[in-house]
Amino acid sequence: MSDASKGPLIEFQGITKTYGQGQAAFQALRGVDLCIREGEFLAIMGPSGSGKSTAMNILGCLDTPSSGSFLFQGVHVENLDRNQRALLRRHYLGFVFQGFNLLARTSAQENVELPLLYRGEPPERRHQAAREALALVGLSGWEHHTPAELSGGQQQRVAIARAIVTQPLVLLADEPTGNLDSQRSHEIMELLARLNREQNITVLMVTHEPDMAVYTSRVVHFVDGLVASDNPQEGQAC
Amino acid sequence: MLMNAILLALREIRRNLMRSFLTILGIVIGVAAVITMVTLGNGATKMVSDQISSLGSNLLIMRPGQRLGPGRDEAGAPKFKVADAEAIRNQVGSLQAVAPVVGSSVTLVAGNNNWSSTVTGTTNSYFTTGNWTLGSGRKFSDEDEKVGRSVCVIGNTVRTKLYGQQNPLGASLRIKNFSCEVIGLLASKGQGAMGMDQDDVVVIPLLTAQRRLTGNQDVATLMISMQDGADSTRVMSQIRQLMRERRKLAENDDDNFNLMDTKQIAQTLSGTIGTMTSLLGAVAAVSLLVGGIGIMNIMLVSVTERTREIGIRLAIGALENEVLLQFLIEAVALSALGGLLGILLALVACLGLSALTQMPFIFDPGINLLAFAFSAAIGVLFGYMPARRAASLDPIEALRHE
């Protein structure tokens, strides 16, 4: 399990993000400090427009901050270029999006194999790992269904399988239950909590719903581009 | 990385079979058009040169009148006589044979069968100038030619039409109003180009033809064959000089006969056909280019349509180059596939058309290879821009795209 002496997994120090320039410039993040340890299950909450997605995109190395430093496993990554960030995502991160974002007309199996393909895994390993990941999210037997043949909850579980098939250090999810009814939402949350517990995957998620936040071990509130409240567990503060 | 990109590209093509097919239709038609044009052009060239070389090698043909072809002014020009043929034979060097020829269309009758054909009155030299070999029997004897005996040598078609499988040698053949004895059978030259049957001939001594068919001493045509390696320009100018003297033409009179070299005709005709072929090929190449633009268009649409998909790929760790390569390979694979289908279509079209026009079908690997390479190159050329655009998308923007 997590080892406090190893230092934090992710560290934000005074992260800002400004969109646009000059008159039209808008500061979506205004100096965020955040420290996340391995094995945490963290929910980011806050009103619309408070910068949650912006922070998520930077955490997920999809975007770069305007200023501040971002350390991933103690390494500065705020100034990495496009390709370096892609490699970081490929090797350490998994994504689950609000709109599922599966490849259409492509079987669940092939969707899940996609990240492994970019990692250059051999076909045997790919098939095996994808089957295992689908089994883990409870979709054994649905390998050859395309997204159009799956329910919303099932599609989101395929998306989670795709995110964890590479055994990432961090799973990032921006409103993963945003498109689901409450029954399916609870199923997804239970799945994420189980993955966090059993696979020791650090899970970072954005949610609007307090119901969903109860599954997590820590909730960070954003207001107007700043962290308004945070409840790091005992002994886990950086 | 390359293997992966190929795998992804092929998967993508298979996922959208109908769209893929429509995309490459332009290329298919372009490639097929180019190959068909060039192949048919080659066939036509071959047909013409075959046809002319089957007339005989190193052959000159001389006719009265100034020009050859439609509207020739043969009317006023004096005809040739046998003496002209002899004079040429004796006074011009490097010649192999000179055959005076008269011809007439007639109905042939043998037993209960009849057949319309052409009778050629000439000398034994004709067999040399026309590249004929005897299948069986004999040619004319000196006696036959001198006294104008009623003997004939027949071609294979005449033999089958009139005698079936029977041996025609010694049989009698009725030509118009006289009978002659079949003394020889020519070896078959086979079906000539353009459906012209070269074996549909009856050859009789010149004197016999003049007496029995034309009723005068004129000679319509002189067939002159030169020795191998003879300088045809020099031979022709010698013959021309000789004929001008014999016909008593003044210094500034035009020739009232014309002499032509079959090889030259062949070259001129092949040249013309070659020009036509290049022209048609160029038109077809334009259609290939249009096909390429079609591919670019569809690929651009597909980049827009698949923006989200590209976003997903980038988000889960695809490198810019990998996306670029995937789209590029998709375009190249599509256009190469189009090229292959085009080659197949051209093959079918060429076989069909050459059967229809009786032109020979000559498979030209060069043009097939060229058209294929060109279509693949079009894939690279027109696939690059859409691929570049796909690869440079911002993953966040792309994911948000609806």
Ligand SMILES: Nc1ncnc2c1ncn2[C@@H]1O[C@H](COP(=O)(O)OP(=O)(O)OP(=O)(O)O)[C@@H](O)[C@H]1O
């Ligand atoms: N690409 C962009 N260009 C300009 N402004 C942007 C851009 N992305 C986000 N913003 C602005 O930044 C602010 C924060 O946006 P963000 O998407 O992070 O909000 P959020 O907390 O995720 O909201 P929601 O709960 O509605 O998803 C918003 O005011 C938004 O208008």
Ligand SMILES: [Mg+2]
């Ligand atoms: Mg958001």
